[in-house]
Amino acid sequence: MERRGAVPHAPQESQLADSVPNTALRAAxxxxxxxxxMVVVRRLGxxxxxxxxxxTVTFIFFHLIxxxxxxxxxxxxxxxxxxxxxxxxxVIAFWNKxxxxxxxxxxxxxxxxxxxxxxxxxxxxxxxxxxxxxxLIFHALPWTVGLFGSAVLISWIMGLVAGLLLAWFxxxxxxxxxxxxxxxxxxxxxxxxxxxxxxxFAFILLWLPQQGAYAASLTPHFDFRFIGSxxxxxxLPGCSLVITSFLGWAISTRALVxxxxxxxxxxxxxxxxxxxxxILRHYVLRNAMxxxxxxxxxxxxFAVNGAYLVSYIFNYPGIGLxxxxxxxxxxxxxxxxIVLISIVTVLTANLLLDLxxxxxxxxxx
Amino acid sequence: MSGALLETRSxxxxxxxxxxxxxxxxxxxxxxxxxxxxxxGEVLSVVGESGSGKSTLARLILGLDRPSAGNVFYRxxxxxxxxxxxxxxxxREVQAVFQDPYAIFNPFYTVDxxxxxxxxxxxxxxxxxxxxxxxxxxLRAVDLRPRDVLGRYPHQLSGGERQRVMLARLHLxxxxxxxxxxxxxxxxxxxxxxxxxxxxxxxxxxxxxxFITHNLETSYYLGGNALVLYQGRVVERxxxxxxxxxxxxxxxxxxxxxxxxPDPKKRWKTSLPESAIESGETVGSAGCPFLVRCPxxxxxxxxxxxxxxxxxxxxxxxxxxxxxxxxVRGSMAPMCKAEESG
Amino acid sequence: xxxxxxDGRLLAGMVITGLIVVVAASEPWLAPxxxxxxxxxxxxxxxxxxxxxxxxxxxxxxxxxxxxxxxLLGLRNSxxxxxxxxxxxxxxxxCVGFTSGYxxxxxxxxxxxxxxxxxxVIPSFPLIAVLAAFVRNLSVTELAIILGIFSWAGAARAIRxxxxxxxxxxxxDMARLSGAGHIAVIGQELLPNMYPYxxxxxxxxxxxxxxxxxxxxxxxxxxxxFSLGTLIQYGLSEGxxxxxxxxxxxxxxxxxxxxxxxxxxxxxxxxxQFNPRLKGSKSRG
Numbered sequence: 001m002e003r004r005g006a007v008p009h010a011p012q013e014s015q016l017a018d019s020v021p022n023t024a025l026r027a028a029x030x031x032x033x034x035x036x037x038m039v040v041v042r043r044l045g046x047x048x049x050x051x052x053x054x055x056t057v058t059f060i061f062f063h064l065i066x067x068x069x070x071x072x073x074x075x076x077x078x079x080x081x082x083x084x085x086x087x088x089x090x091v092i093a094f095w096n097k098x099x100x101x102x103x104x105x106x107x108x109x110x111x112x113x114x115x116x117x118x119x120x121x122x123x124x125x126x127x128x129x130x131x132x133x134x135x136l137i138f139h140a141l142p143w144t145v146g147l148f149g150s151a152v153l154i155s156w157i158m159g160l161v162a163g164l165l166l167a168w169f170x171x172x173x174x175x176x177x178x179x180x181x182x183x184x185x186x187x188x189x190x191x192x193x194x195x196x197x198x199x200x201f202a203f204i205l206l207w208l209p210q211q212g213a214y215a216a217s218l219t220p221h222f223d224f225r226f227i228g229s230x231x232x233x234x235x236l237p238g239c240s241l242v243i244t245s246f247l248g249w250a251i252s253t254r255a256l257v258x259x260x261x262x263x264x265x266x267x268x269x270x271x272x273x274x275x276x277x278x279i280l281r282h283y284v285l286r287n288a289m290x291x292x293x294x295x296x297x298x299x300x301x302f303a304v305n306g307a308y309l310v311s312y313i314f315n316y317p318g319i320g321l322x323x324x325x326x327x328x329x330x331x332x333x334x335x336x337x338i339v340l341i342s343i344v345t346v347l348t349a350n351l352l353l354d355l356x357x358x359x360x361x362x363x364x365x
Numbered sequence: 366m367s368g369a370l371l372e373t374r375s376x377x378x379x380x381x382x383x384x385x386x387x388x389x390x391x392x393x394x395x396x397x398x399x400x401x402x403x404x405x406g407e408v409l410s411v412v413g414e415s416g417s418g419k420s421t422l423a424r425l426i427l428g429l430d431r432p433s434a435g436n437v438f439y440r441x442x443x444x445x446x447x448x449x450x451x452x453x454x455x456x457r458e459v460q461a462v463f464q465d466p467y468a469i470f471n472p473f474y475t476v477d478x479x480x481x482x483x484x485x486x487x488x489x490x491x492x493x494x495x496x497x498x499x500x501x502x503x504l505r506a507v508d509l510r511p512r513d514v515l516g517r518y519p520h521q522l523s524g525g526e527r528q529r530v531m532l533a534r535l536h537l538x539x540x541x542x543x544x545x546x547x548x549x550x551x552x553x554x555x556x557x558x559x560x561x562x563x564x565x566x567x568x569x570x571x572x573x574x575x576f577i578t579h580n581l582e583t584s585y586y587l588g589g590n591a592l593v594l595y596q597g598r599v600v601e602r603x604x605x606x607x608x609x610x611x612x613x614x615x616x617x618x619x620x621x622x623x624x625x626x627p628d629p630k631k632r633w634k635t636s637l638p639e640s641a642i643e644s645g646e647t648v649g650s651a652g653c654p655f656l657v658r659c660p661x662x663x664x665x666x667x668x669x670x671x672x673x674x675x676x677x678x679x680x681x682x683x684x685x686x687x688x689x690x691x692x693v694r695g696s697m698a699p700m701c702k703a704e705e706s707g
Numbered sequence: 708x709x710x711x712x713x714d715g716r717l718l719a720g721m722v723i724t725g726l727i728v729v730v731a732a733s734e735p736w737l738a739p740x741x742x743x744x745x746x747x748x749x750x751x752x753x754x755x756x757x758x759x760x761x762x763x764x765x766x767x768x769x770x771x772x773x774x775x776x777x778x779l780l781g782l783r784n785s786x787x788x789x790x791x792x793x794x795x796x797x798x799x800x801x802c803v804g805f806t807s808g809y810x811x812x813x814x815x816x817x818x819x820x821x822x823x824x825x826x827x828v829i830p831s832f833p834l835i836a837v838l839a840a841f842v843r844n845l846s847v848t849e850l851a852i853i854l855g856i857f858s859w860a861g862a863a864r865a866i867r868x869x870x871x872x873x874x875x876x877x878x879x880d881m882a883r884l885s886g887a888g889h890i891a892v893i894g895q896e897l898l899p900n901m902y903p904y905x906x907x908x909x910x911x912x913x914x915x916x917x918x919x920x921x922x923x924x925x926x927x928x929x930x931x932x933f934s935l936g937t938l939i940q941y942g943l944s945e946g947x948x949x950x951x952x953x954x955x956x957x958x959x960x961x962x963x964x965x966x967x968x969x970x971x972x973x974x975x976x977x978x979x980q981f982n983p984r985l986k987g988s989k990s991r992g
Contacts, residue, residue: 061834180716184972187967188964188967188968189918203949305830308833308922312925313943327840328926328927335837338833342830346830427884453886461880463880470878470881471882482887483886486887
């Protein structure tokens with residue numbers, strides 16, 4: 001409330017600097033630099049701590065699940081060969097060692113921490129044994145990050161523009177109707193949008209391919225045909241994310257802009273005779289951006305998580321498809337790896353946000 | 366010390382705020398000592414600007430907030446230790462009137478609730494009929510018609526009516542002590558006088574009052590002793606007419622000089638003497654809290670927090686200017702006569 | 708607070724959601740019209756893959772089951788599981804949010820808030836999916852409990868913020884001066900003013916739970932709860948979009964979209980209707 005009426009972007013310090021002796025200023029700068037360093041160190045410490053906590057919780061979670069990977073593996077064999085495979089104690093011991101299940105819980109925990117956290121090694125996979133689980137995940141990750149990361153960015157920019165327009169024309173007839181429509185649709189899950197889009201564009205209109213990341217006839221190469229195919233295949237899965245999340249961005253931007261438009265400094269800017277475009281760009285958008293940048297950071301963190309099912313529906317070789325495959329074959333290590341990588345991306349995005357936000361937000365020291 | 370009705374000893378409340386991710390201490394109330402005698406009908410005013418910790422002090426005394434250090438004693442017993450029947454008795458005997466006459470009503474219930482709830486909780490009425498009767502009596506005592514008020518929702522009453530319902534509540538409960546936190550700052554002038562008169566009637570009937578205000582005139586109207594609070598600390602304490610006519614602390618002088626004078630030819634004093642401290646200069650936490658705004662700041666004020674110094678006639682102030690008994694430098698005679706401001 | 712003017716969005720949301728709920732609730736009486744007395748899941752009663760006709764408005768599937776009756780059953784199950792999970796999630800959210808907000812700034816609050824924040828960071832879908840995959844034969848109730856346990860954090864955070872705001876209201880102090888204890892303050896002063904927000908929390912939890920449930924069904928998990936997602940999964944695995952039976956997927960998707968739109972409109976409407984802050988800004992602008 002106290003900040004109302006003040007222009008957050010007005011320069012203040014430079015005026016103050018003249019009246020303060022030079023040495024005092026320098027001392028203050030050193031103090032501040034030390035303080036910033038302290039904050040960075042503390043944030044990094046907090047990050048490492050939460051990573052450790054997340055890994056520990058995941059370890060406990062996977063140990064509490066009934067059944068063991070070995071049973072799951074035996075089941076797997078049974079399903080594959082249609083007969084019971086008697087596992088000798090030798091085989092069991094081998095598998096136990098392979099999956100890090102020998103020794104007591106604390107030894108397992110220690111090994112788990114050193115393997116996953118320090119070496120990025122999550123053990124072998126089931127679905128593509130003996131390929132390591134981490135290998136599978138790191139193959140799937142670029143597809144997910146590339147597709148959904150850019151989808152988040154696109155929907156963010158579209159939402160910002162749409163929200164600005166909705167707020168600016170809020171006294172017309174059309175804008176409130178559109179706002180209500182946006183509000184209504186904002187919480188629809190991505191996978192429903194995906195199913196609708198597949199039906200419409202891949203089956204009724206036959207415009208776009210229904211699945212895969214590129215045409216099956218092509219082999220990955222850096223040529224125009226391949227890149228074109230990748231882009232074409234990414235339109236539908238990308239759009240299913242963009243459609244709904246863009247509505248959410250538009251709504252929140254609209255709310256922010258409407259509240260900024262009620263502020264006194266805007267009235268003052270108008271009274272000064274500034275042009276509408278200037279007011280929008282320099283006063284409205286700049287102040288609305290800050291909270292939206294925070295939101296963007298969080299969403300980018302969730303880009304790996306948000307759309308497992310979209311990836312599955314489109315048979316897109318990202319984390320989501322890997323997750324479903326690992327689930328159907330009860331692939332412990334891959335599942336554990338996916339959970340870990342999801343948490344790590346969210347936490348990392350949060351950390352980067354915490355460290356970068358002060359650079360753009362003048363209200364934070 | 367058991368002679369006092371209410372006493373606080375070195376009462377402090379520190380809030381922790383996060384700035385830049387690290388906790389910073391904010392001293393809302395710092396080392397406050399105050400006493401209200403047990404003779405009944407005593408008034409003690411607490412005067413201070415917004416942000417001086419007045420409301421925190423009220424909440425601490427009422428037991429709505431726990432002190433960080435120090436104690437509140439009611440009839441010689443520590444308020445923080447009250448449990449069960451003792452606590453209920455304390456609640457019954459010590460009541461409050463708050464500033465905002467709207468916020469004290471829960472919008473979910475009718476206005477009756479603030480009267481009926483204490484009757485029920487403190488077992489003050491033996492039957493529903495008696496409760497109803499007592500509620501109506503109390504409303505009439507503050508010039509409200511019961512059928513205009515009972516059964517209504519808070520937003521259906523005017524601000525003055527709502528504040529009078531609070532007075533009716535005092536009439537109903539007959540507390541020994543009332544903590545009034547800026548009770549008249551949000552109601553208009555005519556009603557203010559009526560409100561204060563009712564409060565004075567209650568005082569004459571033996572109710573003591575801790576009157577918290579930013580307005581020296583209203584506290585003068587009520588009489589009694591006063592203490593001046595600045596950034597959570599008591600900077601001056603004296604009978605209220607001494608505060609008005611012979612303020613000793615520079616801050617009190619500032620307060621008194623800024624009382625508007627009802628004379629169209631006289632300009633209200635708008636500018637105060639400039640502070641002796643250069644703007645932007647960093648001030649350590651050791652010195653006097655008023656240092657940055659004080660026109661008479663001296664070298665000693667930076668190093669040391671001034672203790673309370675007595676100047677006689679029951680008046681004392683925390684200022685080094687009084688140390689040499691030379692009185693306040695410069696002439697800052699009070700700008701108004703108290704008779705004019707009533 | 709007690710305005711007689713109802714927000715249009717709230718009304719629209721209630722009408723849409725109400726219609727869907729009524730249809731779902733009357734499934735035991737409606738479904739037999741098309742599926743016969745044996746129930747929607749009975750196999751081989753009608754001819755396979757019959758196209759929409761009077762007796763089977765949406766046709767039948769490979770096993771000769773009536774698709775409309777199956778859709779109604781799936782809708783009913785989805786709503787029942789969503790409601791159970793939503794109520795459980797909201798209940799946990801209320802307990803955590805209220806405790807955290809009421810003791811705001813204390814160690815209790817700090818601890819609960821850390822847990823809530825951590826819970827929000829945890830990717831819930833893979834964890835639920837892992838549970839559903841490894842624990843075979845999850846009963847419908849167990850599934851609802853798991854979904855509920857994973858959907859409380861958002862509600863808890865919203866309720867905490869609200870309680871923190873309400874707690875500083877003068878009427879809370881007034882109640883305490885009138886002799887009310889902590890429990891009486893929470894129950895009589897804070898809770899009644901929270902009803903709209905509890906509605907918002909419930910609607911969000913239900914949306915989250917139904918979203919996860921249908922998602923699980925789509926990848927073939929939690930088969931004991933025959934939901935709309937189960938139909939979608941069946942449709943995807945049979946490739947019904949290319950053989951002209953797209954209604955198996957399209958109808959459930961449309962119903963779900965309508966449900967999410969309805970619940971979300973209720974959410975938005977409740978907020979606008981009861982949030983005094985929004986009202987103030989309306990009169991100002």
